[in-house]
Structure formats: C-alpha cells, structure tokens
Amino acid sequence: MKIAVVGAGIAGLAAAARLQNAGHEVDVFEHRNYAGGKLTEIMVGDYRFDAGPSIFTMPEYVDEIFKVCGKNPKDYFEYEFMDGICNYFWEDGTQLTSYADPERFAKEIEDKLKVDSQPVRKMMSKNQFKFETVGDLFIRKSLHKLGTYTSYNTVRAIARTPRLQLFQSMDQVNNKLLNHPKLVQMFNRFATYNGSNPYEASSILNLIGHLELGLGIALPKNGMHDISQSIYKLAKDLGVKFHFGRKVDEILLKNKQASGIRLGEDKFSYDKVVCNMDVYYAYNKLLPNEPQPIKVLNQTRSSSGIVFYWGIKKEFPELILHNALMTNDSEKEFDCIFNKKTITDDPTIYINITSKHCPEDAPKGCENWFAMINVPHIQGQDWDKIIEQARERIIQKSSRMLGTDIGSLIEAEEVFEPRIIQNRTFSYQGSLYGISSNSTTGAFFRHANFSRKIKDLYFCGGSVHPGGGIPMCLSSAKIVADIITA
Ligand SMILES: Cc1cc2nc3c(=O)[nH]c(=O)nc-3n(C[C@H](O)[C@H](O)[C@H](O)COP(=O)(O)OP(=O)(O)OC[C@H]3O[C@@H](n4cnc5c(N)ncnc54)[C@H](O)[C@@H]3O)c2cc1C
Numbered sequence: 124m125k126i127a128v129v130g131a132g133i134a135g136l137a138a139a140a141r142l143q144n145a146g147h148e149v150d151v152f153e154h155r156n157y158a159g160g161k162l163t164e165i166m167v168g169d170y171r172f173d174a175g176p177s178i179f180t181m182p183e184y185v186d187e188i189f190k191v192c193g194k195n196p197k198d199y200f201e202y203e204f205m206d207g208i209c210n211y212f213w214e215d216g217t218q219l220t221s222y223a224d225p226e227r228f229a230k231e232i233e234d235k236l237k238v239d240s241q242p243v244r245k246m247m248s249k250n251q252f253k254f255e256t257v258g259d260l261f262i263r264k265s266l267h268k269l270g271t272y273t274s275y276n277t278v279r280a281i282a283r284t285p286r287l288q289l290f291q292s293m294d295q296v297n298n299k300l301l302n303h304p305k306l307v308q309m310f311n312r313f314a315t316y317n318g319s320n321p322y323e324a325s326s327i328l329n330l331i332g333h334l335e336l337g338l339g340i341a342l343p344k345n346g347m348h349d350i351s352q353s354i355y356k357l358a359k360d361l362g363v364k365f366h367f368g369r370k371v372d373e374i375l376l377k378n379k380q381a382s383g384i385r386l387g388e389d390k391f392s393y394d395k396v397v398c399n400m401d402v403y404y405a406y407n408k409l410l411p412n413e414p415q416p417i418k419v420l421n422q423t424r425s426s427s428g429i430v431f432y433w434g435i436k437k438e439f440p441e442l443i444l445h446n447a448l449m450t451n452d453s454e455k456e457f458d459c460i461f462n463k464k465t466i467t468d469d470p471t472i473y474i475n476i477t478s479k480h481c482p483e484d485a486p487k488g489c490e491n492w493f494a495m496i497n498v499p500h501i502q503g504q505d506w507d508k509i510i511e512q513a514r515e516r517i518i519q520k521s522s523r524m525l526g527t528d529i530g531s532l533i534e535a536e537e538v539f540e541p542r543i544i545q546n547r548t549f550s551y552q553g554s555l556y557g558i559s560s561n562s563t564t565g566a567f568f569r570h571a572n573f574s575r576k577i578k579d580l581y582f583c584g585g586s587v588h589p590g591g592g593i594p595m596c597l598s599s600a601k602i603v604a605d606i607i608t609a
Pocket of ligand 1: 129130131132133134135152153154155159160161162174175176177178179180369370371372399400401428430544547548549550555556583584585586590591592593594596
C-alpha cells in the first residue's frame with residue numbers, strides 16, 4: 124500500500140519506519156527542511172543546544188523501533204542512564220539531588236532535609252503501582268478500540284480502581300503522604316512533564332514520577348537531537364522517501380475515505396494518510412469542509428514554555444545536566460500558568476546544560492544553558508512584554524541563587540517562545556504537549572489514533588492519544604502502525 128505521512132515529528136518518523144518495515148511504500152511530507160519537529164537542535168554562535176525536549180524516559184521505546192525493523196539499536200542510537208538526575212535548589216539554601224536509585228535518593232532526603240525518608244519510599248512504590256496498573260492500558264493501546272477493554276490488563280485496572288486515587292489531585296495525594304513542602308513541590312512538578320496542573324490533575328499522573336525516579340532518565344550519547352535523527356536514518360535505510368520543505372495543504376477524500384494529499388496545486392494519490400500535524404490544525408486546515416469534532420478539539424491545551432538558550436562564559440560546578448531553581452510559591456505559579464494567563468514574579472527555572480556531558484556543546488570554560496520556565500498557552504497575551512519579564516526574572520533569580528551576576532555572563536542568546544512553537548511546528552496555541560491532562564477523564568477525550576468518520580485516515584503525535592512527550596508520541600506511532608498492519 125502507498126502511505127503518506129504528514130509531518131516528520133518524532134511520531135511521524137517512527138510511524139513511517141514501522142509502516143515501511145511492514146511492507147508499505149511510505150512518503151513523508153515535512154514543511155520544514157529538517158526531520159524531528161520539536162525534537163531538534165540549534166546552534167547559537169559557538170554553542171549547540173537541544174532545542175526542545177531534554178528529559179528522556181523510556182528509551183526502550185526507541186530501541187523497540189530498531190528491533191521491530193530487524194536492526195541492532197546500538198548501530199543507530201546509543202544512550203546511558205544518568206546517575207544523579209536533577210539538582211534542586213531552594214531560596215533558603217537547601218540543595219539536593221534526586222537519584223533513580225531509591226536507597227541513594229532516600230539517604231539524600233534524610234541528609235539534606237533531615238526528615239524520615241519512609242514517606243518518599245511509600246510514594247515511589249505507590250507511583251510504581253499506578254504505572255504498572257494503567258501504563259500499558261493508557262500508553263500502549265488505543266483507548267478507542269473495543270479489544271482494549273476486554274484485555275486482562277483492563278480488567279485488572281478496573282479491579283484496582285480504588286487504590287489508584289483517581290479522584291484526588293496530585294497535590295492532595297502528595298501533601299497527605301509526604302507532608303513536607305519541599306517534597307510536595309518536587310513531586311508536584313512531575314505534572315509539568317505533560318503540561319498539566321498538579322492542583323487539578325488526577326494523582327494518577329504521579330506515575331510520571333515513577334518514570335523518572337523508578338525507571339531512570341536516559342542520556343543520548345549524541346544529544347537529544349539524536350533520538351529523532353537516528354529514527355530518521357532508520358526510516359531512510361528502510362526506503363522511506365522524505366520530501367522536505369513541502370507543506371501539505373489538504374487531505375483529499377473520496378466518499379469519506381482518505382485518498383491522497385494536496386500540496387498547492389499538486390495532488391498525490393495514496394491508499395492511507397497518517398497525519399502527524401497537530402490534530403486541531405489537521406481538521407481546521409487540512410479538512411476544513413469536514414465535520415469537526417469540536418468537543419475534542421476545543422479542550423484546554425497544555426502549558427507552553429519560554430526557553431532562553433544562553434551561552435554562559437563561566438562554569439558552575441554546583442550545576443549538573445538537569446537543575447531546578449524552585450519557586451517559593453507553587454500554588455501562585457500554577458495559578459498564573461493555568462488561570463491568570465500570565466507569569467509569576469518567582470518562576471521555577473529549569474536549567475539544562477548538555478555541555479556538562481558533551482563538552483563540545485560549548486567553548487572551553489563556558490556552558491550552554493537551556494533556561495526554561497513554564498508559561499500558559501497562547502490566549503491573546505502580550506508575549507513581547509511577558510518574554511522581557513521572564514528574562515529579567517530568570518536572570519535575577521538565578522543570579523541570587525547561584526551568587527553570580529548571570530546577565531553579565533551571557534555571550535550568546537536565542538529565545539524560543541509560544542508564538543515560535545506555534546508557528547514552527549503548527550502546535551495549536553503553542554502548547555508543548557497537546558491537550559492538558561488536568562481533567563481525570565481527559566485521556567478518554569483525546570482524539571483517537573484514527574478517524575471514525577473518514578476511512579484510511581490516522582493520527583499520531585503529541586496532540587492525540589496517548590498525549591505529548593517522547594514516549595507517548597512513539598506509542599502513538601506504534602498504535603497507528605499496529606492498526607494499519609492488523
Ligand atoms: C521546549 C520544549 C520542551 C520539551 N520538553 C520535553 C521533555 O523534556 N521530554 C519530553 O518527552 N517531551 C518534551 N517536549 C514535548 C515533545 O517535544 C513533543 O511532545 C514531541 O516532540 C512532539 O512530537 P510530534 O510527533 O507530535 O511532532 P512535532 O514535533 O509537533 O512535529 C510535527 C511536525 O509536523 C510538521 N507539519 C505540521 N503540519 C504540516 C503540514 N501541513 N505539512 C507538512 N508538515 C507539517 C511540522 O513542521 C513538524 O515538523 C518538549 C517540547 C518543547 C517544545
């Protein structure tokens with residue numbers, strides 16, 4: 124069969140490789156001139172930055188693609204697990220490192236916070252339980268196929284529902300169990316990994332903590348960018364044809380069945396179309412005359428982000444690859460992100476420094492800072508003003524907490540913000556992870572990986588089931604390939 128894939132984001136790449144490997148003839152159309160979508164890199168002066176994602180969990184989902192395609196993953200993609208995961212800093216001078224090794228993490232908590240680590244151990248085992256109960260069901264399967272609901276895993280998940288604490292928020296569960304403001308803050312922060320609000324999102328999302336602290340964070344040998352590049356190379360080796368700089372303008376239909384795509388005046392016939400474009404724009408721009416699933420498309424979007432890529436002409440031994448400079452008021456911060464549509468005066472700053480592990484990413488004696496804060500998705504804000512405020516607040520706060528004037532150390536600079544995210548990858552409202560997971564039932568209302576109304580049309584990527592983030596996007600590609608090749 125001839126299959127067109129619209130978009131070469133991580134999900135589009137993975138779907139293309141899987142489908143070509145299954146014997147189909149796959150063409151990928153990408154409007155930019157590179158593969159990877161949000162998962163790409165940029166150069167600013169002499170500094171290299173991973174432009175989008177920096178936290179990489181479940182690398183086995185990447186390995187799986189190579190294995191399914193009969194290749195040795197190590198021939199394409201290498202990574203190692205990190206030892207210390209994240210350095211957390213608070214204004215009162217407290218500093219601690221999280222580890223995926225439970226014993227080491229427990230000791231660190233006892234040493235640095237002077238509290239019993241038992242509640243944290245209990246929290247981690249509860250998070251593992253949540254992941255093992257619903258992970259396979261919500262991540263690896265379509266929630267829109269009957270077969271999913273008759274599986275053993277579903278029956279087991281239903282039997283375990285009372286222990287899943289579905290109807291309590293992350294913050295409620297974390298507060299009750301951890302009963303320590305800094306620990307609650309650390310565990311609440313996992314909500315931001317899919318752009319959600321811990322004060323609203325179901326505590327089922329605490330399973331994200333298990334991905335980081337239980338299963339560990341992986342570090343690609345050649346940077347995050349290598350995740351998308353290695354799958355791109357695999358797809359090319361398998362025979363997928365890539366068409367860069369080609370924007371798809373319409374998905375063509377014949378009798379409620381996808382029959383091809385249109386780019387400007389050019390029409391191409393295909394047996395099936397897999398769409399990696401944000402599903403909101405896919406309906407609005409590529410299928411404007413078809414009935415729109417309005418309820419699904421109009422759900423609240425996840426948060427966005429402002430990233431400053433800074434070349435810093437100094438080295439900070441107290442910083443590691445992942446660092447978080449914590450806010451004094453999490454509640455206010457999330458209220459601004461999800462309700463007030465602006466930024467707090469004291470944001471949590473996430474600083475990723477890949478030159479800690481890949482020295483060639485920055486000149487000698489310097490560091491490449493990816494300094495990010497979470498911000499609301501686009502809702503008519505004055506972004507120029509917000510970006511100016513963000514820059515000032517990040518510089519002030521990091522200077523104060525690290526005891527050095529950061530502003531004077533910036534020698535190269537680029538900024539990535541919601542409007543750029545929206546324009547560059549066609550992500551509706553600049554959201555990083557599609558729709559937010561703030562509602563308990565949200566997972567069931569994400570768009571399915573296929574269209575119920577249009578035959579031979581499929582969807583993959585962060586805006587559809589199972590959601591945003593690298594592992595989820597890779598899962599969406601697997602689900603699409605499984606459905607097509609079933
Ligand atoms: C700043 C930032 C930080 C992040 N941090 C993390 C993190 O730490 N960990 C994590 O797991 N995830 C993170 N994410 C989220 C992660 O990057 C995304 O969930 C994931 O990369 C989305 O992949 P996708 O397959 O949905 O496609 P996208 O990356 O959204 O790409 C879609 C592609 O389709 C192309 N396209 C769209 N429409 C058309 C069209 N009509 N014709 C042709 N081409 C088209 C676009 O040009 C683009 O290349 C982050 C994202 C950002 C921006």
